[in-house]
Amino acid sequence: KWLRDVYILECRLCLREVFEEVECSGNNDGLVSDAHGLPEIGSLNHMGAVSPQLTRDEVIKHLEDLEYYEKVSLAFLVCDEINYILQQLLTAERARCLGSVTPVPILSEWLRCQRHGSWENKIVEALSIIQNYQVLEQLGYDAESVKTRFLPRSPETSLFVNCMRKAIYHMCESLDKKKLVELTRRVKNDYDKLYKGEALEVYDEEFMEINILNWSIKGYINLGDRNGRGVDIHKLKTVLKGMDELTVLDNLESSEKATVNASVGYRDLETSSTVSETSMSSRSSIMGSLSTRSERSLVSQHSVASAASQVRKPQHWREYDVDPHYVGCCLIINQKNFYQDQNLQYKHVLPDEELETRLGTDMDRERLIETFESMGFDTITKEDLTHSEMLDSVNEVLRDDFKQEHSCFVLCIMSHGVKGEVYGSNSVPVSEEDLKEVIRNNRKLRGKPKILIIQACQGKAHQDVLSHDDISSDGPEIRGVSADFITFWSTVPGYASFRHEIQGTWFIQALCRIFLGERFTDNVVTLFTQVNGDVSCQRTVIRGACKTMVSQFQSTLVGELNLPLRSEKQLDVSLRMFQRHMFIALLWQYIESRKIAAEKRRKLKLEQLLDNLM
Structure with missing residues (x-):
């Protein structure tokens, strides 16, 4: 009773700490939806230009050959999701400072996540802004035509790259090292005064874009949202004015006005049309697919504001309705103990070796x-x-427990597995497609989002750190078209999934940490992408080699799915979380005390044995 009273008191006083510190400690940043800050406007072909057919592999090869400072600048310009790109840059910066021979890929992962037709223009414009015309020519572009089209030196002009980021990039280029150090010092002093008790980190001014992104993360400035709205650089302008950098200040203000005009025009469009949302596969982003009505006008005016005014949003975008009183039904199948089915008809599908007990899976279930x-x-x-x-249980839950009023269905399976299949407790596999077929056939789920989460190996290999080509090239086979589905595997096909025998699996830990942590969005696709990033950052050593794993999801959602935390539910949940963590802490303490006692008994027996021998 005393312990329970302590639990309740702690939960009521420290609800946030229970979620953020006890369960959600660690890095919450990840790969996130990386949508353009302003509307996508077709392709270079639509602007009257001869556009080479770019391939991801070709572009990635050229980008990986860039100088490090160029990679930093390019990432700053093209990657709209600040949390993700700052994490990537800080990882690369740490590796560089440690003298790593193998460079950390900065843009490869981002590029592989982009929808075809959405990234080519950004890359070309960004390369023109950093003035790397050599790479552009190697990709088949004419340097002069690119300059004429994108006007890379103009502060108020941007077609595909965020206009404010372009202006800030030029600010960094125009200030020498001494002035950048002074700017960083002044911003830090101002920030430390505004937010007492929290010091602002300072990074190498040679790569000033990292500091800029950090300022945005900390809330000192705002580079704007995906639609170009919300730009706020007032504090930065005040610092520049104090440094008497009036030319830089004028350029930033020109860019700020262009961004404001663009966001106003884009907001006006929302009254008569809706955004298009396309479902993507693993580590994918959701991007609006927009068309132009007058490409010639767009090219001639060369302004973000005019670009926004030329686009119309398709009308098939929607957001899934989620009833807060009937959010959904979640079935969790926890496979811990296994045996081999003796029925001869299953002999050919049984694994070669007996499946081991999945210790730690109960923690994942909780x-x-x-x-x-x-x-x-x-x-x-x-x-x-x-x-x-397994198949019967899914049918039964959908028949008896899933109500017509429910908004969403989730199926979580934790087991051993092979590529595209999970094992039952009798060591007979069930395919992902069979599970999805059962769900698809239920009439109550028509038009409702369906989430399938599978914690299982898809092979025996362990992924080497930085082997991004191997990881990304072996995607799972899509065997059928099914709308409103999102499937999340703990690892990519052909590879193993890591599980701690007490703490549970990396994947489920990351999933719950992201969903229960301090969110910046309730969008499920974005949160799943963050989980990918969290999982891929973890490391372990196997036979002297550093290994990692990468989770993977596929989506055929036709709208935006938002699943916010419900405050009325969190207190009860936090109580159970606190109890669980207290139990684990006490268990570890008990185990340690037993080990110490056993060691004392062993020493005592040894001493007695020696005394007898004497």
């Missing part, structure tokens, strides 16, 4: 219950089901 109940889901758990019982 985390998933806490996570989905915090979002208002009704959760149902099933333990150690055979392959046929």
Whole structure:
């Protein structure tokens, strides 16, 4: 009773700490939706220019050959999601400072996530802004035509790159090292005064864009949202004015006005049309697909404001309705213990070796219950089901527990697996497609989002750190078209998934940490992308080699799915979380005390044995 009173008191006093410090400690940044700050406007072909057919592999090869400072600048210009790109740059910066021979890929992952037709223009414009015309010519572009089209030196002009980022890049280029150091010092002093008790980190001024992104993350400035709105550089302008950098200040103000005009024009369009949202595969972003009505006008005016006024948003975008009283139903199948089915008809599908007990999976089960109940889901758990019982259980839950009023269905399976399949407790595999077929056939789920989360290996290999080509080239086979589905595997095909025998799996830990942590969005696709980033940052050493893993999701959602945390549910969940963590802490203390006692008994027996021998 005393311990329970302590739990309740702690939960009521420290609800935020329970979520953020106990369960969600660590780095929450990740790959996130990386949409353009302003509308996408077709392709270079639509602007009357001869556009080479770019391939991702070709562009990645050229980008990886760039100088480090060029990679930093290019990433700053093209990657709209600040949390993601700052994480990538800081990782690369740490590796550089440690003298790493193998450079950290900065743009490769971002580029692989982009929809075809959405990234080519950004890359070309950004390369013109940093004045690397050699790479542009190697890609088949005429340097003079690119200059004429994009006007890379103009502060108020930008077609595909965020106009404010372009202006800030030029600010960094125009100030010498001494002035950049002075600017950083003044901003830090101003920030430390405004936010007492929190010191602003300072990074190498040679790569000033990293400092700029950090200022934005900290809230000192705002580079604007994906639609070019919300730009706020007032404090930065005040510092520049104090440094008497009036020319730089004028350029920033010109760019700021262009961005404001663009965001106003874009906002006006929203009253008569809606955004298009396209579902993407693993580590993908959601990008609006917009068309132009007058490309010639767009080229001649060369302004972000005019670009925004030329686009019309398609009308098939929507957001899934989520009833806060009937958020959804979540079925969790936890496969811990296994045996080999003796039925001869299954002999050919049984694994070569007996499947081991999945220690640590109970921790994952509890985390998933806490996570989905915090979002208002009704959760149902099933333990150690055979392959046929797995399919039957999904059918039963959809028939008996999933109500017509429910907005969403989630199926979580934790088991051993091979590529595209998970094992039942009888060591007989069930394919992902069979599971999806059962869900697809339920009439109550028509038009509603369906989430399939699978924690299982898809092979035996371990992923080497930085082997991005191997990881990204072996995507899972899509065997059918099914709308409103999103499938999330703990690892890519052909590779193993890591599991701690007490703490649970990397994947489920990351998933729950991101969903229960301090969110900047409730968008499920964005949160899943963050999970990818979190998982891919983890490391372990196997036989002297550093290994990692990469989770992967595929989406056929036709709208935006938002699943916010429900405050009325969080108190009960936080109580259980606190109890669980207290239990683990006490268990570890008990284990340590038993080990110490056993060691004392061993020494005592040894001493007695020696005394007898004497």
